[in-house]
Amino acid sequence: GESVGLHLPTLSVQEGDNSIINCAYSNSASDYFIWYKQESGKGPQFIIDIRSNMDKRQGQRVTVLLNKTVKHLSLQIAATQPGDSAVYFCAENEDGYNKLIFGAGTRLAVHP
Amino acid sequence: EAGVVQSPRYKIIEKKQPVAFWCNPISGHNTLYWYRQNLGQGPELLIRYENEEAVDDSQLPKDRFSAERLKGVDSTLKIQPAELGDSAVYLCASSPDLYNSPLHFGNGTRLTVT
Numbered sequence: 001g002e003s004v005g006l007h008l009p010t011l012s013v014q015e016g017d018n019s020i021i022n023c024a025y026s027n028s029a030s031d032y033f034i035w036y037k038q039e040s041g042k043g044p045q046f047i048i049d050i051r052s053n054m055d056k057r058q059g060q061r062v063t064v065l066l067n068k069t070v071k072h073l074s075l076q077i078a079a080t081q082p083g084d085s086a087v088y089f090c091a092e093n094e095d096g097y098n099k100l101i102f103g104a105g106t107r108l109a110v111h112p
Numbered sequence: 113e114a115g116v117v118q119s120p121r122y123k124i125i126e127k128k129q130p131v132a133f134w135c136n137p138i139s140g141h142n143t144l145y146w147y148r149q150n151l152g153q154g155p156e157l158l159i160r161y162e163n164e165e166a167v168d169d170s171q172l173p174k175d176r177f178s179a180e181r182l183k184g185v186d187s188t189l190k191i192q193p194a195e196l197g198d199s200a201v202y203l204c205a206s207s208p209d210l211y212n213s214p215l216h217f218g219n220g221t222r223l224t225v226t
Contacts, residue, residue: 008152031212032212034214034215041219042219043116043203043205043218043220044155044203044215044217045217046214046215046216049214051212089154089155096211096212097167097168097210098143098145098160098207098210098211098212098213098215099157099160100155100157100215102154102156103154104153104154105152105153105154
């Protein structure tokens with residue numbers, strides 16, 4: 001199948017470990033942020049979102065942390081599984097009207 | 113619920129030829145987006161619609177690209193004539209509304225211009 005990102009930074013983890021994927025966003029006025037997962041040959045899949053009035057939000061096995069002071073977003077995946085292998089993108093809502101600006105992406109490789 | 117449906121899945125054309133992509137959003141989603149994704153990069157917005165109105169087409173190369181959403185449901189993105197640099201994945205997305213809600217993406221159309 002086609003590759004989503006041939007030259008993306010890669011995070012390699014062992015199955016069962018926790019993963020942390022980081023993202024720096026650009027616009028201090030952005031008030032809504034989303035993490036997407038993209039598998040090869042597929043479109044981005046929504047994982048979790050967070051609004052700027054929060055600094056942490058938890059989902060099933062995933063946690064998003066937002067640090068507005070340094071414009072930093074992170075995605076934590078607990079007990080990483082082989083099915084988590086994909087490219088992960090953060091996106092910021094630049095204008096409040098769903099104008100999403102995507103980051104460069106990070107490839108997560110999970111090894112058994 | 114059914115997801116965003118795009119067709120064709122792949123398209124190979126020669127440069128200077130026209131090409132069109134079709135998108136059917138999730139039922140009830142008023143807002144529709146077209147993104148382009150180059151290899152190794154994140155998606156970039158081309159145009160977004162609120163019902164049948166294009167509310168932001170500032171990043172659409174209007175000399176060769178056009179889009180329509182005549183009845184506020186399905187949408188078509190066209191390129192005429194295609195150039196080599198247009199090779200990319202064209203993604204369609206929809207959301208329930210225009211304000212701070214997650215976009216749901218289709219699997220895209222992979223365009224190769226030779």
